[in-house]
Amino acid sequence: MTDPTTEPEVETLDDYFAREDRVLLSVRDLHTTFKTDEGDVRAVDGVSFDIHRGEVFSVVGESGSGKSVTAMSILGLLPSPPAHIEAEGVLWKGRDLLQCNEGTMRHIRGAEIAIIFQDPLTALNPVHTVGKQVAEMARIHEGLGRKAARQRAIEMLGLVGIPQPARRVDDHPHEFSGGMRQRVMIAMAITCNPDLLIADEPTTALDVTVQAQVLEVLLRIKDEIDSAIMLITHDLGVVAGMADRVLVMYAGRQAELGTVDEIFGRTRHPYTLGLLASLPRLDDTGEEKLLPIRGQPPSLLNRPPGCPFHPRCPFARELCSQEIPAFRVVDGPEHRSACHYAEELEHVGVTELRAEDTEEAPA
Amino acid sequence: MSDLAGGAPVGPTAGSIGSPAEAIATDISAARPLRAEVWRRFRRNKLAVAGLVFIILLILVAIFASVIAPYSITERTSDFRQGPSADHWFGTDRIGRDVFSRVVYGARVSLKVGILATLLSLIIGVLGGAAAGFLGGAVETIIMRLTDIFLAIPYIILAVALATVLGRGENTVIVVLGLTGWLAICRIVRSSFLSLRQLEYVEAATAVGAGRLRIMFRHILPNALQPIIVYGTIAVGSAILAEAALSFLGVGAEPPTPAWGLMVDEGRGDLVNAPHLLYFPGGAIFLTVLAFQFMGDGLRDALDPRLR
Numbered sequence: 143m144t145d146p147t148t149e150p151e152v153e154t155l156d157d158y159f160a161r162e163d164r165v166l167l168s169v170r171d172l173h174t175t176f177k178t179d180e181g182d183v184r185a186v187d188g189v190s191f192d193i194h195r196g197e198v199f200s201v202v203g204e205s206g207s208g209k210s211v212t213a214m215s216i217l218g219l220l221p222s223p224p225a226h227i228e229a230e231g232v233l234w235k236g237r238d239l240l241q242c243n244e245g246t247m248r249h250i251r252g253a254e255i256a257i258i259f260q261d262p263l264t265a266l267n268p269v270h271t272v273g274k275q276v277a278e279m280a281r282i283h284e285g286l287g288r289k290a291a292r293q294r295a296i297e298m299l300g301l302v303g304i305p306q307p308a309r310r311v312d313d314h315p316h317e318f319s320g321g322m323r324q325r326v327m328i329a330m331a332i333t334c335n336p337d338l339l340i341a342d343e344p345t346t347a348l349d350v351t352v353q354a355q356v357l358e359v360l361l362r363i364k365d366e367i368d369s370a371i372m373l374i375t376h377d378l379g380v381v382a383g384m385a386d387r388v389l390v391m392y393a394g395r396q397a398e399l400g401t402v403d404e405i406f407g408r409t410r411h412p413y414t415l416g417l418l419a420s421l422p423r424l425d426d427t428g429e430e431k432l433l434p435i436r437g438q439p440p441s442l443l444n445r446p447p448g449c450p451f452h453p454r455c456p457f458a459r460e461l462c463s464q465e466i467p468a469f470r471v472v473d474g475p476e477h478r479s480a481c482h483y484a485e486e487l488e489h490v491g492v493t494e495l496r497a498e499d500t501e502e503a504p505a
Numbered sequence: 506m507s508d509l510a511g512g513a514p515v516g517p518t519a520g521s522i523g524s525p526a527e528a529i530a531t532d533i534s535a536a537r538p539l540r541a542e543v544w545r546r547f548r549r550n551k552l553a554v555a556g557l558v559f560i561i562l563l564i565l566v567a568i569f570a571s572v573i574a575p576y577s578i579t580e581r582t583s584d585f586r587q588g589p590s591a592d593h594w595f596g597t598d599r600i601g602r603d604v605f606s607r608v609v610y611g612a613r614v615s616l617k618v619g620i621l622a623t624l625l626s627l628i629i630g631v632l633g634g635a636a637a638g639f640l641g642g643a644v645e646t647i648i649m650r651l652t653d654i655f656l657a658i659p660y661i662i663l664a665v666a667l668a669t670v671l672g673r674g675e676n677t678v679i680v681v682l683g684l685t686g687w688l689a690i691c692r693i694v695r696s697s698f699l700s701l702r703q704l705e706y707v708e709a710a711t712a713v714g715a716g717r718l719r720i721m722f723r724h725i726l727p728n729a730l731q732p733i734i735v736y737g738t739i740a741v742g743s744a745i746l747a748e749a750a751l752s753f754l755g756v757g758a759e760p761p762t763p764a765w766g767l768m769v770d771e772g773r774g775d776l777v778n779a780p781h782l783l784y785f786p787g788g789a790i791f792l793t794v795l796a797f798q799f800m801g802d803g804l805r806d807a808l809d810p811r812l813r
Binding site: 283 | 710715716
């Protein structure tokens, strides 16, 4: 894991506005609710963000924080019922995806927004050859014939670094190793040169050695086809190494949004801080104790009042249990945090948090 | 599936895409083709192999009936109700026709009715089950209630009714059996689709922009084929048996069609003095149905070794 604080690269306002016309996707106030017998599960609760062409936008959070549901909501892949999606807008190149009919969505899926699934073992159909699956998108969206599609599949498999693609194209998924299958998944997703690649925990099911290779493939492809990546992960190491901007989610809500340097270097939310403190760092001396975040994420059915993080927050005060904090700009043009006391965190880093914990420990 | 590539001494930063060592490792881990594995397991089941051999023989007999049968099906000899002899291997019936020739030609009738009726019920059942399982909602409710209604109709009564409307004959039998045989397959396919449509690769297919029909028939159906193949095999046997029953009851094939059930019916009156008239066509029905049953059982074990 590279430590981002060692190479400070503060984004200037000019950089930011230069990117503004490259906005691909604008999500505004997205709410996704699952109606269940026990009540409404608010899996995504008021999420807003932009993704620009060429950037790696990372969504981080624990299991159940609403990362994947956000992606699925954008693509309209959630079965409804039970899912119920509401938003001010999910604008894709200026068009509201939530208003699109199924036919338009079908065209956008794959051709413009493609998704790479988490588990390459289950996301490939066991009965079809990988070549057929990689080429399927081209056959659907570009109407390629059998032969041309096969040729495209070979080309794509080569692009993601599968050796001897012409020979492997007619193999079935079970004849590939996990890492190779994840590459096949990537090949599937990029076949039609999508503008946005959503990668839903693309490396979770892989060995650490293979992870690095797959991520490298992803980044290389992104540059080759000039797309954006929405990287959904809970692995902060991957985020630090790959992402340009980061959205930290907690219990379906936004906790913090900023550039990767802001998130790691100038953390303004106790949850982000907690995530960082629970990980070993390269500059650790070995003396430090890793600090877990106490407790469990709240049930989405039964959210605590006020800030959803307050029962686990070491800095929680009275206000936190009463009022939901606004998601507001804290410093930098686009650094936002949903903490009442974000400013006070200016002088609190991982070291201070860990130090504070040892003081509290004897009590 | 072992990920041998991960065992290679490659550091996380090395990231050498597609090193030769990795290529070799994946080649070694490649599994044997599925088909060979199924055949290997099928071969171990002697009864199933016997069933398969019998069915292949039966198909050959049906194809080359005109070469094998020494007489035509309507040709009358002067010997009535004669027992088996060198001239007439299965004897003759009460109007002097050669029973062996008729049983040989009967294979055509039985196989035709059995296979076509099963195909018809498979088409209805697969389409209905796929729609019910994949689309759900009102479509599912309507289709499943329809199967309930059909379950409550005895096929013999439907056969009598249809025979009255369409006239007696093999084609009527095919329609009757097709219309009554799809219920089980519909339920099987529906439950397969219900579980398969939640799998990630189906979601992945949706995510690449595949349409509903494409997902149903290209992505889900091939994964639901195993129970359909097994049930279809056994169903051919059942359809042959049902055809014999309908012919026996006089609502199936029309004389002089050499349907086995009809021959049993015609031989019924001579049970005491010429029992061979029952034995041979009856035995043909028995062996054929048994062969399909054995083969179906063997296929099930071979295709899904967990189901025993």
